Amino acid sequence: MASSNTTPANPAHTTQQKGDAGHSTVLEERFDPDAMLACLAHPGIDTATKERLKMMHKKRRDGNGLCVTYKKNNKKGYGRLYADKGLSLQMVPSDIRNALCSRLVHDVDMANAHPNFELHLAKKHGWVCDQLQRLCCNREQVLQEMQNAYGIDRTAAKVVLLKLLYLGGLPLDHRNAKALEGLECGEINSFEAPGSSSSSTYTYLEELQAELRTLASNIAAQYPEHAKEAARQRAATKKTSGHPLATAVSLVVGDLENRALLAMKRELEVQGRCVTTLVYDGLHVMRLEGETQLPAELLMACETAIQRDTGAAIKLAQKPMETTLQLDGLRQEDNSGNCCTTCMLALLRHAKQNRLIRMWGEVWEPVPGTICAYQPAADGSADEHPLRSYINSVLADTPSYYEKVGTTQNTLVTFLEQYQHKDFPMVIAPNRDLLSFANGVYVLPEDRFISNDDAEATHIQSSGGIARHHIPMEFTGSTDTPKFDKLVTYQLDDGAAYAWFLTLLGRMQYRVGQLDN
Structure with a gap:
């Protein structure tokens, strides 16, 4: 899979903000367009996610950039920033997001963000939270204790803690995270797991739950406007499940997370780095050429910026962008059971090598010896659909193309008709200001002729200028x-x-x- 340009052109900018938290910010998200095509052809990705990816692919600009506005999802401006209209990498499952971005960006995350921000609030206001302090300082030890006490795996233990932080609880009589995630938050009545004799003596979670609920009451009292907004949201959505104070805590912590993210973003931009995506309590940073890790001193500078802006001592970590999706396999002949991506990439390679464009439902090729003149490519019979003719011509010697030729061809035609790609540009119309001649191009508004030998001719060619008409004669200035x-x-x-x-x-x-x- 070819990676896209990794030069941090710094396309991000922040809109007018209100207060320290900021109500919105605009970023240009970056993803690998070739990986996107592979995801669209991947049989293991559900239809709804593919529809979202198709829209993102269609709306991107500059080859692999997608302009996204992040906003608060309430009029008061409380809580996290979420991608407007949902067309964002933020809303894509992490497995797919990592596959799309791993070659372009670093993923920086606030470690254990929610409990650390709650502990910061407790210390700020003088509320004693010993159990929360233990969780923040010894999280791995707590997770291991839970696994030993209840016979569950690490992922399930993390789910339990997440439920508790949002003031819920679970009877631990399930052994896998999937079952736990499907349960509603409720009271912790019993922590005894089948076959576990030690769980009855392990009381840490009960103590943590009681402490978190007292802390939630204190937070709601200390931040009444957030509590009012939380109550309004619950009433508007007629929500009856979950603890009534959970939303208030989430809004207050979300404000702190948001301030921390924007502090990170500002510091990274001061250091000349480009932030592309906000992912809840983390963000993506464009890689530099040949870079595998962000410098440790850069992360430390961001931690200092967070503490300066929020008062919280938050540690940052660069997460490995791992994925279970085998996208590279889709690029090998007869390896995936789905040859669409293999065929798409063959078309893109052919188009790039031959400087082809798509215009008015046809494939166009350069007029030999000219700067910017194009003519319809002659492939197949005149009676055949021009795009199907081109596909058949290029893929004539590709065995996998003929396995499901009808379905594959229809998919490829849809791709060529609807999706932009830098290697096979789709041109809406030629440039009406350019007239092509055998020896150069005439620029009408400037009343100026540029010879094929002129250095400027290379610029016109590389910028994608397409002459509206080609006159197969030499331009002399007067005829x-x-x-x-x-x-x-x-x-x-x-x-x-x-x-x-x-x-x-x-x-x-x-x-x-x-x-x-």
């Missing part, structure tokens, strides 16, 4: 047209009418309003 003159003067005997006719003929070369006063 006699005796036959044309004879025909027109015969029809228009009046000299003034002839002059006006020539004026209007020249005027036809320009758009309305282009040269008008």
Whole structure:
């Protein structure tokens, strides 16, 4: 899978903010477009997620960038920033998000963010929280104790703690995280797991639960506006499940997380780095060429910025961007059972090698020896659909193409008709300001001719300029047209009418309003 450009052009910017937290920010998210195509062809990704990915792929710009606005999801501006309209890597499952971004960005995360921010609030206001302090300082030890006491795995233990932090609870009579995640938050009545004799003597979670609920009451009393907004949200959604104070705590902690993220973002940008995506309590940072890890001193500078802005001592960690998706396998012939991506990449390679473009439902190729003139590519018969003809021509020697040729061809036609790609540009219309000649290009608004040998010709070619018409003659600046003159003067005997006719003929070369006063 070819990685995209990793130069941090710093496309991110932050909009007008209110207070320290900030109500919105705009980022240009980055993903690997080739990985996106592989995900769209992957049989293990559900339909709903693929629809979201298709929309993201369609709306991206500059090859692999997607402009995303992050906003608070309530009018008061409390809590986290969420991607507006949901077309964002933030809303994509982490397994897929990692597959899309791992070659482009670093994933920086606030370690154990929620409990650490709650502990910060407790210390700030003088509330004693010994059990929460133990969890924040010795999280791995607590997780191991839970596994030993209740016969559950580490993932399930983490789910239990997450439920407790949101003021819920679970009877631990299930042995896997999937079952635990499906249960509603409720009172912790019993922690005895089948076959476990030690669970009855392990009381830490009961003590932690009681402490967290007292802390939630204190937070709601200390931050009444957040509590009011939480109550309004519950009433508006008619929510009856979960603890009534959980939303208030979430809004207060979300504010702190948001301030911490924006502090990180500002510090990274001061250091010349580009932030591309906000992912709840973490963010993505563009990699530099050849970089595998963010420098430790950069993470420390961000930690200092967070403490300066929030008062909380938060540790940052760079997470490995692991994925279970085998995208590279989709790029090998006959290896995935789905050849669409293999065929797509073959088309893209062919198009890039031959400087092809897509325009008006056809494939166009450069006119040999010209800067920016194109002509319809001659593939197959005139009666055949031009895109299908092109696909059949390029993939004629690709065995996997013929396994499910009808389905594969339809998918490829849809791709060529609807999706932009830097290696096979889709041009809406040619540039009406350019006229191509055998020896160069004439720029109409500037009344200027650029020779094929001119250095500027390379720039026009690389910038994707497509001439609206090609005249297979050399441009000389002035050409006699005796036959044309004879025909027109015969029809228009009046000299003034002839002059006006020539004026209007020249005027036809320009758009309305282009040269008008």
